[in-house]
Amino acid sequence: MRSAFDFSPYRRSTIGFDRLFDLLENSSSETNENFPPFDLVKVRDDEYRIDLALAGFRRDDLEITAQQNQLVVKGKKAADEGHDYIHRGIALRGFERRFGLADHVQVTDADMDNGILSISLKREIPEAMKPKTIEIGGGERRTETKQIEASSKETEDA
Structure with a gap:
């Protein structure tokens, strides 16, 4: 027995929610x-x-x-x-x-x-599924990275 609400448009546009839609559809057909x-x-x-x-x-x-x-x-x-x-x-x-x-x-x-x-x-x-905080660095890292890249280019050119 299907529920009064049609979930087929949602099934077509979502991935991995089949179990949820099955639960919603079957919940109305279960005996009380x-x-x-x-x-x-x-x-x-x-x-x-x-x-x-x-x-x-x-x-x-x-x-x-x-x-x-x-x-x-x-x-x-x-x-x-x-x-x-x-x-x-x-x-x-x-x-x-x-x-x-x-x-x-x-x-x-x-x-x-x-x-x-x-x-x-x-x-x-x-x-692995818990949220983790990502530290935001300042401009020091970027400056250090640019200096390292510049020095490696100089050694390649030499």
């Missing part, structure tokens, strides 16, 4: 699944946390996978045998929740406490 509920928390400038409310799930019922800019949390609960429920309000259904991760965002750890699964994320930009 709201289980399990979650919070996104900004801990510091480059640190984040995802908190998922998972009442009734144990650590063994969960699987967390981080691969190619995507975090997938899956849960599958075994059926509870031996009880005769009058009302069943705590969800037993399995789930799969996907989160898109920006470049250089890594999952650092996960912890489960009181029915809340907390997944810590950190953005680590490689040194």
